[in-house]
Amino acid sequence: MSSNRIDICFEQLKAQGKKALITFVTAGDPDMATTEKNVLAMFENGADIIELGVPFSDPIAEGPTIQKASLRSLLAGTTLDKIFELVKSLRQKTDKPLLLMMYINTIFKYGTERFFETCKAVEIDGVIVPDMPFEERDEIQDTADKYGIYNINLVAPTSKERIKMIAEASKGFVYVVSSLGVTGTRKEITTDFDTLLTPFKEGDYCPYCIGFGISDAQQANKISKHADGVIVGSAIVNIIAQAGRESPASVGEFVKGLKDAMLNS
Secondary structure, X not given: OOOOHHHHHHHHHHHOOOOEEEEEEEOOOOOHHHHXXXXXXXXXXXXXXXXXXXXXXXXXXXXXXXXXXXHXXXXXXXXXXXXXXXXXXXXXXXXXXXXXXXXXHHHHHHOHHHHHHHHHHHOOXXXXXXXXXXXXXXXXXXXXXXXXXXXXXXXXXXXXXXXHHHHHOOOOOEEEEOOOOOOOOOOOOOOOHHXXXXXXXXXXXXXXXXXXXXXXXXXXXXXXXXXXXXXXXXHHHHHHHHHHHHHHHHHHHHHHHHHHHHHOO
């Protein structure tokens, strides 16, 4: 029995016949106090796992929505240490899984050992590093394992023959990128998930969740039928961009709508 919150979360959901709702916010957008309120509002309204985006000056995998959020956060003075302080504060109020989504340079700059040691100290459960190719995961994997932090692997529609290999090496869950290109909301997701996800269904691997482009309750309902969970980011970041410090109520309402739609799938 794993003690990582991510595993426990998926085990509980599976026992209840439910799918995971994983949501994303850029930490520090528009400020840390609002981020904390948004995280708690999302957990209260049905989010199971939350990814905190660590702002980066050149976020290559991101579309304009998250790029702008990164910029707003950096201009507000966000640093990795301040994000760790935010997590410490959140841990006094919630025991649900928290992940950091970030670029590899940020980890190297902070110091890989020091980074994962701090993750453990503040009780971060996992990291997602979108610009680190699976083949180069050794650069952080041993250190992550040493501190019990899950390094969440990504697979894309182009990963075909590599999917099984990635699934076998994964812990927590696998982040299935729904479509090619950068993050952002999409009107229609045309990926053939049945074909893409066949390798997962054929083996006894960790859960797999689909993200990139899921923008409303209807899409969340549809996509949740194909996977163990759905990941929603840009749509939430859009609400924060519009409402700023007033965003927690709207964010909570939006997340509740997603969760309700998934319960009816």
